[in-house]
Amino acid sequence: MMAYKSTTQDETLRKGAWLEEEDELLVTFVTIFGQRRWDSIAKASGLRRSGKSCRLRWLNYLRPDLKHGRISAEEERIILHLHQRWGNKWSKIARKLPGRTDNEVKNYWRSHLRKTTLAQEQENLQKEIRIVAPTPQDFLTQEGDQITKTWSFEDDSSVMENKLGMSEDSTDIFTLSDNAFASSPYETHLTDWISGISDNQTVMIHGEEGSILDPLFCYPTWISENETDVSAHCFDSLWDVDYKNLKNEM
């Protein structure tokens, strides 16, 4: 039995593991009152439990639509995928897994998947792919109707070297508005381009070599899980920008 410390004001409240009789009583009163007003249920039932405790017991253990048993491989795959996408939004993830609770998902991830995820992140870091987006200068100098879509792959050492020169503060990453191109088509398209990248990828803006602090001439870079993601994202908006209009504005 767990022995949590009790405070003077709730000394009369029971804590720790639930007894079978308590479960039965709670089920009876939730059936009568419905799944709300947990403080009322706690009082009316005579359970020496807080409303919060009753709610938690019901949601995590007693409600009839719960799936008991091990997380399946498919569920694990979903948890991994959604955690990569949403982070520690356990209740949001749990809503995608019928019969599973946020507590269950959280515990499972911490017990089974955290190590896997950390190892994967390490691996991904080594597989970082650098994508070079067009700069405003490109729009001024290119000829023809469309700018060629190109990207370059750099070896890990040069990427890491570049990363060392950038700010660790992620709030700086998308600050493009304090310069002459504020609200320019370039900035708009760059913003669109960035927002088009899926949630599970991390985007960083690298300053051009030798002018790291100048956000005008920058390289959006994302960390991708694998190279196949490159073909799936991002190449529709920025490269198709109408650079002639931009040229006129500038």
Added chain:
DNA sequence: AACGTCGTCAACCGCCTGGCC
């Protein structure tokens, strides 16, 4: 057998949010 360590998971804690008055 005894002990230590580790993993699992139920339950609690504290903070936040939204609704109501």
Added chain:
DNA sequence: GGGCCAGGCGGTTGACGACGT
């Protein structure tokens, strides 16, 4: 607008069993 309350949420704790030494 502000206070209060219920409920939601993510982080943390601690009991307990499994396993290793």
